[in-house]
Amino acid sequence: MRGPIPNKDKLMTPISRSARLALCAGLMLGLTSQAAQAVDHSFSNGFKFQETTGEAIFQGVCQGCHMPQGQGAVGAGAYPALAGNPRLASKVYPAFMVVNGNKAMPSFGAMFDDDQVAAVANYVRSHFGNNYTDQVTPAEVKALRPKKPAASE
Amino acid sequence: MSGAGIGSMSRRELLMMIGAAAGSSVAYRAMASLDMVPESDYKGPIKLEGDPKGASVLILGAGLAGLVAALELRKAGYKVQVLEYNQRVGGRNWTLRGGDSYTELGGFEQKCEFDPGLYLNPGPWRLPYHHNAILDYCKRLGVVLEPFNQVNYNAYLHSSKAFGGKPQRYRHIQADFNGGVAELLAKSTKQKKMDQLVTKEDREILLESLKGWGALENDYTYRMGLESSGRRGYDHDPNGGTIGKPVPSKPISIDEILKSGLWRYLVHGHIYEFQTTLFQPVGGMDMISKAFAREVGDAVRFNCKVTAIKQDGHKVTATYVDAKTGGAPTQVSADWCLCTIPASVLSQIDLDVSAPMHDAINALPYEASIKVGLQAKRRFWEQDESIYGGVTFTDLPNNMIGYPNTGYFGSGKGVLLGAYTFGPNAYEFTALSPQERVKKAIEFGAQIHPQYKDEIENGIAVGWHRVPWILGCAGAWTEEKRKQHYDNICRIDGRVLLAGEHVSYIPAWQEGAITSSLNAISRLHQRVVNG
Numbered sequence: 001m002r003g004p005i006p007n008k009d010k011l012m013t014p015i016s017r018s019a020r021l022a023l024c025a026g027l028m029l030g031l032t033s034q035a036a037q038a039v040d041h042s043f044s045n046g047f048k049f050q051e052t053t054g055e056a057i058f059q060g061v062c063q064g065c066h067m068p069q070g071q072g073a074v075g076a077g078a079y080p081a082l083a084g085n086p087r088l089a090s091k092v093y094p095a096f097m098v099v100n101g102n103k104a105m106p107s108f109g110a111m112f113d114d115d116q117v118a119a120v121a122n123y124v125r126s127h128f129g130n131n132y133t134d135q136v137t138p139a140e141v142k143a144l145r146p147k148k149p150a151a152s153e
Numbered sequence: 154m155s156g157a158g159i160g161s162m163s164r165r166e167l168l169m170m171i172g173a174a175a176g177s178s179v180a181y182r183a184m185a186s187l188d189m190v191p192e193s194d195y196k197g198p199i200k201l202e203g204d205p206k207g208a209s210v211l212i213l214g215a216g217l218a219g220l221v222a223a224l225e226l227r228k229a230g231y232k233v234q235v236l237e238y239n240q241r242v243g244g245r246n247w248t249l250r251g252g253d254s255y256t257e258l259g260g261f262e263q264k265c266e267f268d269p270g271l272y273l274n275p276g277p278w279r280l281p282y283h284h285n286a287i288l289d290y291c292k293r294l295g296v297v298l299e300p301f302n303q304v305n306y307n308a309y310l311h312s313s314k315a316f317g318g319k320p321q322r323y324r325h326i327q328a329d330f331n332g333g334v335a336e337l338l339a340k341s342t343k344q345k346k347m348d349q350l351v352t353k354e355d356r357e358i359l360l361e362s363l364k365g366w367g368a369l370e371n372d373y374t375y376r377m378g379l380e381s382s383g384r385r386g387y388d389h390d391p392n393g394g395t396i397g398k399p400v401p402s403k404p405i406s407i408d409e410i411l412k413s414g415l416w417r418y419l420v421h422g423h424i425y426e427f428q429t430t431l432f433q434p435v436g437g438m439d440m441i442s443k444a445f446a447r448e449v450g451d452a453v454r455f456n457c458k459v460t461a462i463k464q465d466g467h468k469v470t471a472t473y474v475d476a477k478t479g480g481a482p483t484q485v486s487a488d489w490c491l492c493t494i495p496a497s498v499l500s501q502i503d504l505d506v507s508a509p510m511h512d513a514i515n516a517l518p519y520e521a522s523i524k525v526g527l528q529a530k531r532r533f534w535e536q537d538e539s540i541y542g543g544v545t546f547t548d549l550p551n552n553m554i555g556y557p558n559t560g561y562f563g564s565g566k567g568v569l570l571g572a573y574t575f576g577p578n579a580y581e582f583t584a585l586s587p588q589e590r591v592k593k594a595i596e597f598g599a600q601i602h603p604q605y606k607d608e609i610e611n612g613i614a615v616g617w618h619r620v621p622w623i624l625g626c627a628g629a630w631t632e633e634k635r636k637q638h639y640d641n642i643c644r645i646d647g648r649v650l651l652a653g654e655h656v657s658y659i660p661a662w663q664e665g666a667i668t669s670s671l672n673a674i675s676r677l678h679q680r681v682v683n684g
Contacts, residue, residue, distance in 0.1 A: 043550035043593075044577045064521075064583035065258075065618050073258035075621025076238045076458055076476070077498035104497035104624045106518035111577055 048111050054123025057116055062124070065105075070128035077104055083128035091136040092144065095121040099144045109145055114138035195286035195664075198293070199671050201229035203682035210677070211236070211471055211485060213462070214493035215453045216244025217663050218652040218670035220445035221290070222491050223452050226674055234485065235449070236457040238476050238622045242450060243442030244493075245276035245623070246663060249526065249613055250437065257619035263587045266528065266611040270560070271568040273526030274438040275615035276626075277663050278555070278570070279303070279431045284664035286671065287441070291434065294444035298432040301558045304422035305543020308556065311601050312548045315413030320545070320601045325405060326415045328368065328384035332375030333407025335367020343373065377403045418546040426662070433558055441663075457483075461503040462490060462649065469648045489681070491673060493653045493666075495519065496642075497624040506646040513638035517655060519617070519625020521579035525551070525594035527571035527612040532563060533604040550578040551597040571598050571612060583616030590614035628655030643673075650677060 042060075044050040051057040059068075065079040066072055072081030087093050098117045101107030108117075118138045125132040210226050212219045215237035223233045249255060251267040267273070279301040280287055291298055306327065309320035341347050342360055351359055364373060368380045375381060382388075382401035389400035410416055421427050434440035446453070460482060461472040469490035472482045492499065496517040504511070534540040534556050542558035555570030571594035574582055582590050591612035599605035617626035630639075635658075642656055652673040657665030 043581050045548075047576060049577050049580075060584055061577075061580045062584070064580055064616060065624075067259050073619075073621075075258050075624070076494070077501045077624050079258065079624070101518055103500035103515050104518055106521070106625075106629060 048113075049108075049116065052116065052119065054119040054121075057112075057120040058123050058127075061108075062120065070124065079104070082124045082130070084130065088125050088130055088132065091121065091125065091132065091134050092140065094124055095136045095141050096144050099141065100146065114141040114145075117141045117144075195289065195668055195671070197289065199225050199675065201225065201674065201678045203678070205230045205678065205681050207232065208489065208681050209233070209487040210489045210491055211469060211487035212491045212493065213459055213471060214238075214244065214495075214653070215242040215442075216493055216653065216666060217246050217287075217442065217445070218493040218654075218666040219244075219491070220442060220449060221667050221670045222493075222652065222674050223449040224445060225671070226491075226678075227449065227452065229678065232487070233449075233452050234487065235453040236459060236471065236473055236485070237453050237455050238458055240455045241442075242446045242453060243439050245626075246438055246442040247274065247276050248437030248439040249273045249275060249615075255613070255615070256621075257587065257616070258621050259619060261587050261619070263613050265526075265613045267526070267568055267613075268528065268566045270436075271528060271557075271566060272437040273524065273568060273570065273613060273615075274433075275524050275526075275617075277438055277661075279433055280663070281426045281428070282430045282432070283425070284662065286667040287663050288432070290667065291432075291441060291444075294441070294448065296440050296444050297435040299435050299559060300542075301431040301433040302542035302556075303427045303429065303431050303544065305540060305556070307538070308540050308543045308554075309545040309547075309601060310415040310418045311545065312413055312415055313600065314548065315409075315415065318600060320547075321405075321413075321415060322386070323418075325385050325402075326410060326413075327419055328381065329375075329404045329407070330410050330416050330419060332367040332369065332381055332384070332404060333410060335363040335369055336373065336375040337407065339363045339367075339369060339373040375404060375407075377401050414548070421544075421546070435559065459494065459502055462492065463503075463505045464490070464648045466647075488648065489677060490649045491670070491677070492649060492651050493670070495623045495625075495653065496628060496655050498622065499651075504649075506649055507641075507644075509638075509641040510644060510646045510651075513642035514651075516634050516638050517628050517630065517642075519623065520627050520629045520661070521575060521583060521616075521618055522626035523572060523574050523579045523582040523590065523614065523616040524570060525572040525582075525590055525612055525614040527569045527591070527594060527598070527605075527609045529567050529569060529604075529608040530610055531565075531608060532557075532560075532567040533608050534567075534569070534602065535561065537604060538602075545601060547597070547601060549597040549600060550574060550582065551594050552578065554598055554601060566610075569598075569609075571595065571609075572614075579616070580618070582614075583618045585616075587614045587616075590616065627661035628653075630655075630660055645676060645680060 049061060051060045066082050070082035072079045095117050097105060098112065098121060099107060099109040115138045118136050118141050122135045124130065209232035212222050212233055212235040215235050219235055220242060223235050227233045249265045250272045251265055251269060253265040254262060256262040306324035308323050310323055310326050311320040339360055342356055363369060367375055368384045369375050370378060370380055378401050381404050385402060385404060387399045388402045391397060391399040456476045457473040458476040459471050459473045463470045468486045468488055470484050470486040472484050474480055474482050496514045497519045500515045540556050541561050542556050545554040551572035552574040553570065555573065557567050585593065591614050594612065595605055595609050618624060642651055650673050652670040654660050654662060654665040656669040659665035
């Protein structure tokens, strides 16, 4: 599907300072930011995300806001860093946020099933310098869902 | 897709489907319509009568809501000052042109390489004829408008899973869907299967109307012939002289249309917001904010990142720092504050308001959306395919291809809207680097227009969750959230009140921002004048 791109160099934009920093950080972790950002992730079909592994979900969805190395970002408002975020000490915390959202973070409960939420929560708790070993289970995720599905049925 | 009727869909899926077909704002509009909420009831220029006696208003945000408030309040005798995070006015009323650079969150910088005169409106791009407030401001401020084609019968509907992935002309699907449905209904009517539903007298009228609506033949069938080709077009168009005789085209059968799923896109031009006539400003959407800037630009202080909004019984004080360098905080006070900062950002600011208003602000994340603009070396959609403006819809993740509604028949370059996506695919696009988004939009678009491979030469991509000053495209209201929070987000909370598209029942529309602002300043003015 990927045809040759005319004037490819014209499509490329200069890598910004912070992206370069992210790239360096990635190399130190044995990852490359380029790989994370240039990943040819597939697009979902329909109204639910189809990525299944924690890595695929993070790269396909979460890094849009939380950034390729989980470093977060700051503008007029901010996206919190996941790298070294002490709130991740609770295995339920990231799963709850994904399901229910908070402030600028939308709720993704309707777009992910319990397995996907558990997978990505466990992924962020074991990457980006986070080394938590306990895992949230899909059953625990299920319990985090609102009693009455919010505005969905 | 034909098996998945609306009955088997959740309400959310239905709304998402409408969003996918017509733009997410329509989905929200559909939600709003379930609440039986009236449309914009703008009745001409606002009249703020009575003396504000030197009262001052601090306006936070120089998007359309803030600009309208600055203009009207100053005219009514208020002292106004506006703080803006960006170095320009407009907010989402925004146009990217050649030479512009845009840095999104994460530090990813893009330089727009469009030729002079070409542009992308990354945010709003169209003005419905009944959005009276914004149209009136365009008129009053001398913003020249031109038609925006929503429906183009010669553009495409495309499914990667139907017709071998070959795009279908809108007019074919539209005519054949109507014709096929009309034939089915006529058949049922004639077989008296409708007798429970239609009186004997109405039966004949119904048959007649189906015939006219669906382009049926005298025997109430929809088939290849001059009737159907009068709607869907011909294999050889009627013409002059010796070669003038038309050759009809062959309709697509109704079961093939149903299975293709392409019928889902037919709704878009029937939705109130997308009905003819729509408009766009000549030269780019930001012509509107630039016109406002000519009136009130002197009241705007740029580059201000608001960090706190405090109030007491007498005044409101905002604290801000330089948006780029941070540095020492500065404070500015006024009698009142009209805050148009998006809820996604405002929820992170130290804000002195009541708990119910806090709850409302915190409950409102912003939707995902992305747009990609692509510059082509030539207007191949016009030259090769007779597509002049309008929109092609696809089930591929780019969702839409928008053709420029201006500069027709130009021999130079042109800029396409190469993707306009909501929902999961918008998050997925946003998670890519800008250059990958452009590459993807080209890859998807090439499945509809093979010319892309040779003709597209550069592009620019805006994923709204990475826009530093908003964190999303528009307030994500649900029916439930409205019930719980809408009244509270509208209240005058001590000396603070909010405005913007997120304080309206038409989120994502500029009309929502403007009417919300006019409503807020009217209520504020009443309070000020009446004490």
